[in-house]
Amino acid sequence: MRTKTKVSTKTKVALAIGALGLAAAGSVMAAIPTGPGLTILETRSGNQEYVQGNDNVVLTTMDFHARKIDLNITDYQFEVIGDDDASFSTIENDARAIDMFDNCTLKETGTETVIGGPIAPDGSNMLVFTDDFSILAGTSVNAYIECQSANNVTSGDDDIYAARISKRTWVTYTDSSSTIIPANKTQLGTLNRGVNMKGKQTSATILEKGKITFSLSSSSPSGAAIPGDIEVYRFNVTADSSGDDYLDKILFEVFTTDNASSNWNKCGGSYSKYLDAADFTLYNLSTGSSWTLGASNTLYDGSGNLCTSSTVQAQYVKMDLTTMETIPAGTSYTYALYMNATGPSAVDDDNIQIEIPPQSVVSSFTSALDAVVWYDEAGNMLDGDDVNGLPLTGNTLVF
Numbered sequence: 001m002r003t004k005t006k007v008s009t010k011t012k013v014a015l016a017i018g019a020l021g022l023a024a025a026g027s028v029m030a031a032i033p034t035g036p037g038l039t040i041l042e043t044r045s046g047n048q049e050y051v052q053g054n055d056n057v058v059l060t061t062m063d064f065h066a067r068k069i070d071l072n073i074t075d076y077q078f079e080v081i082g083d084d085d086a087s088f089s090t091i092e093n094d095a096r097a098i099d100m101f102d103n104c105t106l107k108e109t110g111t112e113t114v115i116g117g118p119i120a121p122d123g124s125n126m127l128v129f130t131d132d133f134s135i136l137a138g139t140s141v142n143a144y145i146e147c148q149s150a151n152n153v154t155s156g157d158d159d160i161y162a163a164r165i166s167k168r169t170w171v172t173y174t175d176s177s178s179t180i181i182p183a184n185k186t187q188l189g190t191l192n193r194g195v196n197m198k199g200k201q202t203s204a205t206i207l208e209k210g211k212i213t214f215s216l217s218s219s220s221p222s223g224a225a226i227p228g229d230i231e232v233y234r235f236n237v238t239a240d241s242s243g244d245d246y247l248d249k250i251l252f253e254v255f256t257t258d259n260a261s262s263n264w265n266k267c268g269g270s271y272s273k274y275l276d277a278a279d280f281t282l283y284n285l286s287t288g289s290s291w292t293l294g295a296s297n298t299l300y301d302g303s304g305n306l307c308t309s310s311t312v313q314a315q316y317v318k319m320d321l322t323t324m325e326t327i328p329a330g331t332s333y334t335y336a337l338y339m340n341a342t343g344p345s346a347v348d349d350d351n352i353q354i355e356i357p358p359q360s361v362v363s364s365f366t367s368a369l370d371a372v373v374w375y376d377e378a379g380n381m382l383d384g385d386d387v388n389g390l391p392l393t394g395n396t397l398v399f
Contacts, residue, residue, distance in 0.1 A: 055148060055149055056146050056147070056148060056149075057101065057146065057147050057148075057149060058144050058145070058146050059078075059080060059101075059104075059144075059145040059146070059147060060078075060144065060145050061109065061142070061143070061144040061145075062142070062143055062144070064135055064140065064141045064142075064143060073132065073133055073134075073135070076116075076129050077126055077127060077128040077129065078126070078127045078129075078145065079124075079125055079126055079127075080097035080101070080121050080125045080126070080127060096125065097121040097125040098120065098121045098122070098123060098125060099150060100149070100150050101120065101121060101147035101148065101149065101150055102118075102120040102121075102147065102148055102150050103117070103118040103119075103120065103147065103148040104117055104118060104119055104120060104121065104127050104145060104146070104147040104148075105117035105118045105119075105145070105146055105147075106129055106131075106143055106144075106145055107143060107144055107145075107146055108141060108142065108143050109142040109143060109144055110142070115129075115131065115133045115141075115143055116129035116130075116131040116133070117129060117131070127145065211239070211240030211243075211245075211388070212237065212238070212239060212240070212245045212247075212327070212372075212374055212382075212386070212387055212388070213237070213238045213240070213387070213388040213389050214235060214236070214237055214238075214356060214372075214387055214388070214389040214390060214392050215235065215236045215238070215389050215392070216234075216235055216236075216392055216393070216394060217234040217235055217236055217334055219234055220233060220234040220235065220394055220395055221233075221234065221395065221397060222394075222395030222396065222397065223395070223396075223397070223398065224397075224398060224399075225341070225344075225352070225397040225398060225399050226346070226399070227341055227342050227343070227344050227346060227399055228340075228341065228342055229338060229339070229340050229341070229342070230338065230339065230341055230397075231336050231337070231338050232337055232338065232339045232341065232352055232354050232394070232397060233252070233336070233337040233354035233394040234285075234334065234335070234336045234337075234394075235334070235335055235356070235392060235394075236332050236333065236334050236335075237327055237332065237333050237335065238327075238331070238332040238333075239327040239328060239329050239330065239331055239332075240329065240330070241329050241330040243329050243376060244326055244327065244328050244329050244376075245326075245327045245329075245374055245375070245376060246324045246325065246326055246327070246374060246375040246376075247321065247324060247325040247327060247372075247374050248320075248321060248324045248373040248374055248375065249318060249319065249320050249321065249370065249372065249373035250282070250318075250319045250356060250371075250372055251316055251317070251318050251319075251356065251357065251362060251369055251370065251371050251372070251384075252280075252316065252317050252318075252319065252337060252354055252355070252356060253315060253316055253354070253355045253356070253357045254314060254315055254316065254317060254339075254352070254354060255315075255351075255352065255353040255354070255355070256313070256314075256344070256350070256351070256352050256353075257344075257350045257351050258313075258343075258344075258345075258350060259345055259348035259349065259350055260345035260347065260348045260350070262343060262345065263310065264342075264343020264344060265313050265314060265343065266309075266310045266311065266312060266313055266314065267299045267301070267307035267308065267309070267310070267312060267313070267314035274310055275299065275314045275343075276299065277298045277299055277317065278340075279339055279340035280317050280319070280337065280338070280339055280340075281337070281338045281339075282319050282321075282335060282336070282337055282338075283335065283336045283337075283338065284325065284333055284334075284335055285333075285334045285335065285336055286332075286333040286334050287333065289325070298317060298318045298319075298320065299314045299316070299317055300314070300315065300316035300317070300318070300369065301313065301314065301315055301316075302315040302316075303365060303366070304316065304362060304365030304366065304367055304368070304369050305365075305366075305367065316357075316362075316369070318369070319337075324375065337354060339352070341399075344399040345399065346399045349398055349399065350398075350399045351396050351397060351398045351399065352396070352397045352399075353393070353394055353395070353396045353397070354394040355391055355392060355393045355394060356371055356372065356384075356390055356391060356392040357371050357384075357390070357391050358371065358384065358390050358391045359371045359372075359383055359384030359385045359387075359390065360385075362384070363383075363384075370383045370384055371383065371384030371387070371390055371391075372384045372387050372390070374386075374387070
């Protein structure tokens with residue numbers, strides 16, 4: 001069983017100058033760790049030295065590597081960082097790339113084929129490429145960014161420049177193995193999916209992609225219900241055949257009515273009539289495992305705040321699995337959510353409905369929440385944005 005530890009996929013390399021930088025950046029690619037079932041795009045970049053008078057300047061070199069599926073990269077961007085005192089002790093980013101370079105291209109090493117560009121840095125020192133290029137499954141493309149010197153280069157010390165994936169950047173790619181597009185992802189052409197890319201100037205940059213799908217079970221309860229400890233929601237979780245998935249946390253939105261004004265759906269308080277975390281239990285019907293929420297701070301109100309007041313209605317409950325559930329590649333597990341629903345009024349026709357909410361809603365709370373927290377085979381932590389099938393709305397139960 002996988003532990004709840006995020007595995008780092010970044011490998012540090014030393015900064016290097018000029019031709020040595022090119023060699024170092026290319027030679028370390030074999031050392032980048034890759035999970036056995038991970039479909040990823042890898043890049044690595046290093047700083048380069050800009051020498052006055054050079055017509056062409058190589059900012060960085062990198063490997064793009066696709067695992068398991070063909071990828072068609074359609075949008076990608078780099079930040080050009082610079083230091084105008086030629087010191088590697090700190091990169092202060094105090095030299096404007098837009099004043100130094102133009103006609104920047106992304107080229108394939110060896111063939112010198114232009115993959116993207118030519119473009120110039122924008123006012124934010126960003127190189128934004130929108131030219132498509134493809135990488136076949138299991139193959140790599142070694143490339144470099146080359147720019148021409150601008151005419152207004154002034155005399156002085158040699159400057160240092162580098163191109164890096166800037167913080168968290170959206171890269172859009174085509175996945176040839178699937179016909180599923182999460183609703184909140186950018187769609188260009190037939191099939192595209194935006195993925196977060198995170199990197200630093202001297203680290204490997206990993207674009208990870210795991211696949212997990214949530215769907216409502218055909219056996220999910222609906223219609224007439226009797227107050228008590230009952231099943232209120234049943235759903236399936238399916239791991240794609242490309243690799244195992246690991247389920248960590250699920251957030252359920254609980255829609256309820258209290259027509260008799262008994263306050264049964266309020267949270268907090270010490271009386272049994274109020275809802276608390278222990279009123280919810282999640283079962284894995286495929287394996288027989290079960291988890292019971294024991295922590296009282298896993299109930300939230302409609303704004304995503306911890307729900308501790310008996311005057312506030314409970315609207316979200318977070319199920320934090322004690323041990324992450326391994327869902328083998330190509331396997332579907334069925335889960336059932338049970339709720340202690342002794343408070344609803346059968347006389348006044350109270351009702352309950354459960355939903356796993358969209359990530360876009362719960363991440364916008366002042367204290368952001370995740371609809372789902374899960375990991376792919378390489379240990380990359382992913383959220384509800386990378387879950388197909390959300391929001392997932394259950395049936396209405398009427399008492």
